[in-house]
Amino acid sequence: MCWQHRFPMIKFERLYLEETESTNDIAKEKGKKGKDFLAVMARMQTKGRGRMGRSFSSRKDNGLYMSLLFPMPENTCVPVIAALAVREVIASYSRQKTVIKWPNDILIHTREGYRKICGILCEAFVRDGKSFAICGIGVNLKDDFPEELKEIATCLSAHTDKAISAEQLGEEICLAFSSYLEKEIRMDEYQKHLVNLNRRVSAVQAGQQIEGVCVGLNEKGELLVQAEEKEILVIHAGDVAVYDI
Ligand code: BTN
Numbered sequence: 001m002c003w004q005h006r007f008p009m010i011k012f013e014r015l016y017l018e019e020t021e022s023t024n025d026i027a028k029e030k031g032k033k034g035k036d037f038l039a040v041m042a043r044m045q046t047k048g049r050g051r052m053g054r055s056f057s058s059r060k061d062n063g064l065y066m067s068l069l070f071p072m073p074e075n076t077c078v079p080v081i082a083a084l085a086v087r088e089v090i091a092s093y094s095r096q097k098t099v100i101k102w103p104n105d106i107l108i109h110t111r112e113g114y115r116k117i118c119g120i121l122c123e124a125f126v127r128d129g130k131s132f133a134i135c136g137i138g139v140n141l142k143d144d145f146p147e148e149l150k151e152i153a154t155c156l157s158a159h160t161d162k163a164i165s166a167e168q169l170g171e172e173i174c175l176a177f178s179s180y181l182e183k184e185i186r187m188d189e190y191q192k193h194l195v196n197l198n199r200r201v202s203a204v205q206a207g208q209q210i211e212g213v214c215v216g217l218n219e220k221g222e223l224l225v226q227a228e229e230k231e232i233l234v235i236h237a238g239d240v241a242v243y244d245i
Helices: 023-032 078-091 166-182 187-192
Strands: 013-020 038-045 063-071 098-101 105-110 113-127 130-140 200-205 208-217 223-227 232-235 240-242
Touching (some): 023 130, 038 166, 063 166, 130 166, 200 223, 200 232
Parallel strands (some): 013 038
Antiparallel strands (some): 200 240
């Protein structure tokens, strides 16, 4: 890990829970009551949430389930910071290539191609006219997955020789996050790790099917896709499939 991460100014207060419905909800509740910087970690979640209204499997001690609360930074795309910080920490555990799938899934290379190892859910709320962000991070540490995830997900323990503790991983992510929140956002750094780049992608946006080659991101962190008809389309949100990874 690079030296800037060792002494960040931003400090997240910690809250460790045995069990909760969703750490994102606890972070929001505490934020609404006046906390500014908080990391909530739980050993299990009973209603873990993913993007696009999906659920997130959160069995006891099978993963890191953590939410970070902080004031919304200006001119910064929170999902970009989140993906950069978490990717960097996961990559430090393994020699396998670790990449970002837009907007902020983290995938790791396996014998069967890239598999999802971590999902991030960014949410926001307003307290007294001030915006706050919540980044919910779910890293698969062990392989106790429900049947439907076995083909698409993998876990950190399968890709490292290092000892893994959810608490330690959480600490490292807090540190990396603090550091990324303090520095200027680097879209080129994000793009360097983006598995979508220069690959064929497909997505559905506003009911329209989009197919083309991903050519990068704009300054808002939106995905740029070159469609067949030479037009560049902008994808704001949603799910993007990447071919041949
Ligand atoms: C995704 O893959 O769609 C995002 C998954 C985010 C899961 C994390 S686990 C901690 C936090 N609490 C939640 O309910 N969700 C996030």
